[in-house]
Amino acid sequence: MNIFKLPDLGEGLIDVEIVEWLVKEGDEVEVDQPVVSVETAKAIVEIPSPQKGKIFKLYGADGDIVNVGDPLMEFVSDTNADSKVENKPEVSKEKRPDTGTVAGEIEVGTHVVNDAATNVGSASSGVKATPAVRALARRMDVDLSIVTPSGPNDTIIASDIQRVSKIFEEVGALEPLRGVRRTMANTMTKANAEVVPVTIYDDVDIDSWKESGDITMRLIRAIAVACKKEPALNAWFDSHAVGRRLLNKVDLAIAVDTEDGLFVPVLRDVGNRDAADMRKGLDSIKKAVRERNIPPEEMRGYSFTLSNFGTFAGRYANPIVVPPTVSILAAGKIRQDVVAHEGKPVVHWVLPLSLTFDHRAATGGEATRFVAALIEDLSLP
Numbered sequence: 575m576n577i578f579k580l581p582d583l584g585e586g587l588i589d590v591e592i593v594e595w596l597v598k599e600g601d602e603v604e605v606d607q608p609v610v611s612v613e614t615a616k617a618i619v620e621i622p623s624p625q626k627g628k629i630f631k632l633y634g635a636d637g638d639i640v641n642v643g644d645p646l647m648e649f650v651s652d653t654n655a656d657s658k659v660e661n662k663p664e665v666s667k668e669k670r671p672d673t674g675t676v677a678g679e680i681e682v683g684t685h686v687v688n689d690a691a692t693n694v695g696s697a698s699s700g701v702k703a704t705p706a707v708r709a710l711a712r713r714m715d716v717d718l719s720i721v722t723p724s725g726p727n728d729t730i731i732a733s734d735i736q737r738v739s740k741i742f743e744e745v746g747a748l749e750p751l752r753g754v755r756r757t758m759a760n761t762m763t764k765a766n767a768e769v770v771p772v773t774i775y776d777d778v779d780i781d782s783w784k785e786s787g788d789i790t791m792r793l794i795r796a797i798a799v800a801c802k803k804e805p806a807l808n809a810w811f812d813s814h815a816v817g818r819r820l821l822n823k824v825d826l827a828i829a830v831d832t833e834d835g836l837f838v839p840v841l842r843d844v845g846n847r848d849a850a851d852m853r854k855g856l857d858s859i860k861k862a863v864r865e866r867n868i869p870p871e872e873m874r875g876y877s878f879t880l881s882n883f884g885t886f887a888g889r890y891a892n893p894i895v896v897p898p899t900v901s902i903l904a905a906g907k908i909r910q911d912v913v914a915h916e917g918k919p920v921v922h923w924v925l926p927l928s929l930t931f932d933h934r935a936a937t938g939g940e941a942t943r944f945v946a947a948l949i950e951d952l953s954l955p
Contacts, residue, residue, distance in 0.1 A: 754835030781922035798845035800947035810898035827876035900935040
């Protein structure tokens with residue numbers, strides 16, 4: 575083995591981001607010695623060397639995205655042993671193959687080419703532009719699918735490209751999403767394309783709670799109780815087989831907001847643990863998230879999700895269900911509100927709830943019975 579390729583890290587992951595190389599070209603490494611730190615599945619992991627040897631070449635720099643099966647590093651072999659790692663010649667720009675970049679004078683064409691465009695929002699019409707305008711768009715790095723045409727018959731003209739390019743110059747360069755934010759974006763795209771979401775909103779009167787009560791623990795307990803009464807919400811849905819799996823344990827994913835993006839560590843089997851044990855476990859996984867050393871397996875295999883966004887602001891939300899799960903509960907900011915109590919208006923503390931469920935896997939009756947069970951448990955002192 576001379577070239578070590580990025581191995582399959584499991585869980586359907588197709589790429590990673592290089593965080594930091596732990597070795598450099600010319601280094602001698604041992605078998606299983608960590609050589610590169612990468613980020614994937616919202617965790618940072620170290621990849622070990624598959625063999626002993628001297629490193630001839632490293633592929634990729636910090637921040638680069640590497641796909642599974644792409645070269646990561648090359649070891650010194652008989653064919654490259656005479657090459658000096660530190661003095662590898664670079665291919666001159668003059669000898670590089672033509673990449674199709676437009677240079678010099680652009681010939682103006684009058685023929686309009688109609689291509690199917692990538693849909694943006696509700697747009698469904700194709701992009702219409704002359705070859706010269708398309709060449710200009712490539713040269714100025716402007717995506718034709720986001721350009722509003724001003725030419726005849728909705729044709730994009732050169733001034734449209736120049737206008738968009740000027741806007742890009744004013745707002746600054748595109749910032750590619752990396753690491754956790756990139757994973758989040760891909761996950762949300764998949765969820766939006768697959769799930770059929772319905773959200774139910776309600777309030778629960780929690781005036782009987784003690785002021786020192788642990789809100790998160792109460793929410794976790796109520797979710798466990800409601801899942802037991804209405805198991806259809808604690809399930810996985812298989813969109814290919816068009817079937818669901820009702821799960822016996824409630825493995826609860828809890829959304830944790832960080833500067834790097836959204837992490838969702840998992841608290842296991844919450845229905846069979848007491849509050850003290852769950853609080854200890856929750857503190858432990860939150861600490862691991864902050865220190866960015868939480869194992870990938872601690873963010874997989876969950877059956878239900880809780881988002882307690884009310885610690886910041888907001889009453890209600892439309893939380894996103896991530897396949898294969900079918901439900902997510904969002905708790906808003908606790909507030910004082912006027913409610914009816916024993917036939918009289920009184921001011922009580924109220925907790926707003928938002929439950930989103932995948933309507934492919936659960937009925938409205940199952941979801942509303944789940945919410946009723948939540949409210950019943952949360953109303954207890």
